Amino acid sequence: MNLSKSSSQVGGRIVGLFFLVVGFFIFLTLFPYIDRQSIVITKSEKLKAMPLIVDTRKSEKSGIKAEKVLQPLSKPKTEPKSICDFSAYRTDICVMKGDIRIHGNSSLVLFAPNNPNEVAASDLNKTWVVKPYARKNDGTMATIRNVTLKSFARLEKAPRCTTNHSVAAVIFSDWGYCGNYWHDFNDVLVPLFITTRKFNGEVQFLVTQKRDWFFSKYQPIISGLSKYEVIDFDKEQQVHCYPKAILSLYQHKDFSIDPAKPPYGLSMVSFTKFIREKYSLEKDFAVQIGENPWRKPRLLIIGRKHTRVLTNIDKVISMAEELGFEVVVDDLNRGPYVQEAARVVNPCDVMMGVHGAGLTNIVFLPMNAVVIQIVPLGKLNQLFYDEFGVPSRDMNLKYLQYEILEEESTLIDLYPRDDPIFTDPMSIHKRGWLELSRVYLQQQNVKLDLVRFRPVLEKAMNFLRQ
Known part of the structure; x- marks a missing residue:
C-alpha cells in the first residue's frame, strides 16, 4: 500500500517537471515579440497619465496581437497672451508679433496678430495708452509723451506701409530724469539692455522725446544693442512696418537686473561684461593679493x-x-x-x-x-x-x-x-x-x-x- 503511493508521487513529480520545462521554452520563444505596456507621464499634468493611442495591429513576426503606445492624442493648449502688461510696479509694457504699423508723428501704433487665436480675445479691437519710460508712478511721468496702441483682428483700413523692416522695433523715451548719470543707467540703459539683448542687434530703436546728446554720449552701448539707425519717433512722417515690436522697456529693480523676471536669464554680471566689452576695458577681475603680494591694490x-x-x-x-x-x-x-x-x-x-x-x-x-x-x-x-x-x-x-x-x-x-x-x-x-x-x-x-x-x-x- 505504501509502495504504490510512493510510486504514484514520483510519477506526478516527473510529469510536472516536464510541463514546467516545456512552458519555459515557449516563454523564451515568444518573449522578444511581446511589447511591454507604457504609460506617458508629464510634469505639467502632475503625474496623471495622458490619453494614449493604442495600435491593435498584429506583430509581423509572431502574429500575436500587441498593444503599442504611439503618442498623446493632443498637446495641452497654451493660453492666448495679453498684448500689454500693466501689472508691474515699475513699468507698463506691450509686446506684439504680427502686422505692426507705426506712425511716430501721431504717436500711433497699429497692430494685428498673425493668428488672432494667439492673442486674448479681450485684447482685440482695443486701445491702450502707454508712457514708454521705466519710472511708473513717479511724478516725472507727467512729462513723458503718450503713445497710443490700437489692436485689430486685421488691419484692413490701416495706412499703408511706406517702409518695411524685417527686424523688431522697440519704442521708448529718454526724457524724464535723463541727464542725471544714475538715472541714465537706471531708467534707460539697463532697461534697454534687459529688453533688447535677446535680439543680438537685430532691433531698431524708435525714441520719443529723443535727446541727441544721450545717443552720442552712450554710443558704444546703443550700437552694441542695435545695428540700425535710431529713429526720432516724434518727427517721423513715414509709416514704418515691423513683424515684432515692444512698446516701453522692462525694468526689475533700481540699477539692477533680476534673472528670475522676464525676459529671463540676464543679470547685472552679464550687463557689466557687456559694458567692459563695448568700452574695450581690459581688466575683468580685481587683484588677488594672495597671488600677487608685490602688487598694491x-x-x-x-x-x-x-x-x-x-x-x-x-x-x-x-x-x-x-x-x-x-x-x-x-x-x-x-x-x-x-x-x-x-x-x-x-x-x-x-x-x-x-x-x-x-x-x-x-x-x-x-x-x-x-x-x-x-x-x-x-x-x-x-x-x-x-x-x-x-x-x-x-x-x-x-x-x-x-x-x-x-x-x-x-x-x-x-x-x-x-x-x-x-x-x-x-x-x-x-x-x-x-x-x-x-x-x-x-x-x-x-x-x-x-x-x-x-x-x-x-x-x-x-x-x-x-
Missing part, C-alpha cells in the same frame, strides 16, 4: 567738488597709503566723454565715495572689486543701499556701507544739535523730496573720523586677500 576715491565733499580727503589718502593702497582721486565728471571715466575706473580694485551719481561708475569696475559707499546723515541708509549696495552685489562686487555720525557731518556747523535735522530726520522727509534734498544732499559735507573709518579700509584690503 588701487583705491579710487571719488573727489566730489560741490556737494557732499570729503573735507579731510588728504588725511584719508595718507591713511589708505599707509595701509598699502595705491590711491587715485578723481571726480569722474567727464560730461559726454564716458569712455574717459571708464578708463580711470576699470584698473581700480576699490572705489569709495560719498553717496552720489559718481558711484554709478561701478559698472566699469572689474569683478570682485570692492565698493565703499559713505552715507551722510538723513535716514537715507536703506534708499542708498538699494541704489548702490544691491546693484554692487548683483555685479559680483564686494560692498561696504559706512554710515557717518553727527560729528562727521558739517551740518553741525549750520544747525543746533537739538534741531529736527538731527533729532527727527523723518520729519524732514515728510516735507518732501525737495526739502530733504536741500538739507541732506545739498548742504552737507563729510569729515571722516579716521579712527572709525580705518577698519573699513582694512576690511576692503582683506576682501582682496581672499
Whole structure:
C-alpha cells in the first residue's frame, strides 16, 4: 500500500517537471515579440497619465496581437497672451508679433496678430495708452509723451506701409530724469539692455522725446544693442512696418537686473561684461593679493567738488597709503566723454565715495572689486543701499556701507544739535523730496573720523586677500 503511493508521487513529480520545462521554452520563444505596456507621464499634468493611442495591429513576426503606445492624442493648449502688461510696479509694457504699423508723428501704433487665436480675445479691437519710460508712478511721468496702441483682428483700413523692416522695433523715451548719470543707467540703459539683448542687434530703436546728446554720449552701448539707425519717433512722417515690436522697456529693480523676471536669464554680471566689452576695458577681475603680494591694490576715491565733499580727503589718502593702497582721486565728471571715466575706473580694485551719481561708475569696475559707499546723515541708509549696495552685489562686487555720525557731518556747523535735522530726520522727509534734498544732499559735507573709518579700509584690503 505504501509502495504504490510512493510510486504514484514520483510519477506526478516527473510529469510536472516536464510541463514546467516545456512552458519555459515557449516563454523564451515568444518573449522578444511581446511589447511591454507604457504609460506617458508629464510634469505639467502632475503625474496623471495622458490619453494614449493604442495600435491593435498584429506583430509581423509572431502574429500575436500587441498593444503599442504611439503618442498623446493632443498637446495641452497654451493660453492666448495679453498684448500689454500693466501689472508691474515699475513699468507698463506691450509686446506684439504680427502686422505692426507705426506712425511716430501721431504717436500711433497699429497692430494685428498673425493668428488672432494667439492673442486674448479681450485684447482685440482695443486701445491702450502707454508712457514708454521705466519710472511708473513717479511724478516725472507727467512729462513723458503718450503713445497710443490700437489692436485689430486685421488691419484692413490701416495706412499703408511706406517702409518695411524685417527686424523688431522697440519704442521708448529718454526724457524724464535723463541727464542725471544714475538715472541714465537706471531708467534707460539697463532697461534697454534687459529688453533688447535677446535680439543680438537685430532691433531698431524708435525714441520719443529723443535727446541727441544721450545717443552720442552712450554710443558704444546703443550700437552694441542695435545695428540700425535710431529713429526720432516724434518727427517721423513715414509709416514704418515691423513683424515684432515692444512698446516701453522692462525694468526689475533700481540699477539692477533680476534673472528670475522676464525676459529671463540676464543679470547685472552679464550687463557689466557687456559694458567692459563695448568700452574695450581690459581688466575683468580685481587683484588677488594672495597671488600677487608685490602688487598694491588701487583705491579710487571719488573727489566730489560741490556737494557732499570729503573735507579731510588728504588725511584719508595718507591713511589708505599707509595701509598699502595705491590711491587715485578723481571726480569722474567727464560730461559726454564716458569712455574717459571708464578708463580711470576699470584698473581700480576699490572705489569709495560719498553717496552720489559718481558711484554709478561701478559698472566699469572689474569683478570682485570692492565698493565703499559713505552715507551722510538723513535716514537715507536703506534708499542708498538699494541704489548702490544691491546693484554692487548683483555685479559680483564686494560692498561696504559706512554710515557717518553727527560729528562727521558739517551740518553741525549750520544747525543746533537739538534741531529736527538731527533729532527727527523723518520729519524732514515728510516735507518732501525737495526739502530733504536741500538739507541732506545739498548742504552737507563729510569729515571722516579716521579712527572709525580705518577698519573699513582694512576690511576692503582683506576682501582682496581672499
